Amino acid sequence: MSLRLQQRVLVLNRAWQPVNIVGVRRAVSMLFQGIANAVFEMPGQGDSGDPSGSYAVLDIEGWFAFSKEHPDFDSSRMLRSVRLALRLPHVVLLTQFERLPRRDVRFCRRNVYLRDGFRCQYCGGVFDERELTLDHVIPRDRGGRTAWENIVTACARCNARKSDRLPAQAGMVLRQPPARPKWHAFLSVLATREEARPWLPFIGNSRSSWLNLAHLTAQP
16 A cells, blocks of 8 residues: 555544544545545644634645645655646545534554554554554453453564463563543544644644543554
8 A cells, every 4th residue: 555545634524623534545535526625724824723714725626726836845745647736635624514523433453553652562662553463451262352442552572472361471561551542632642643743723622632641542
């Protein structure tokens, strides 16, 4: 999978509230279908405190024109072909319907890595995603569930050392107990990563959200 297709885009409803996070392929499709418009910060207006007044909203035709006049210096944020050059948006705004902010974070491998800051919860090391695994704190053959509250990020070495034992039986200690992250706090975790920093103005009180999640995650 190319770097471009791994990027994520924040989706806002018409009240400028975060309601979803989608892959860049889905975000571009939403632009072409008219389901959403691209959002970008107006130069010199980022400190106004009012997102709707600090940001411009462009449909697909406007976004094509903007991309041509102002290509992104980061080539990984551009979608190019023989006939077009399109900036990849960081944020899109829904046009056709209202949605309430999400309340649950989808359970999946990458979201567990994000919750744990790509940090092994046994040795404390930070690893590339390809070097990480998921570990059942209570092994499945002992009734352990595959759920937020029983899954942690582990490096391959620690996972092999623990095997199908409880951490205490393997002489290992968890850095922090696994727990289900809250949606808005999880957004704050994502926004600490460089690719998602443009989301920060839309997340709300990100500082307090980060503090509320301090017991759940560590920064990569």
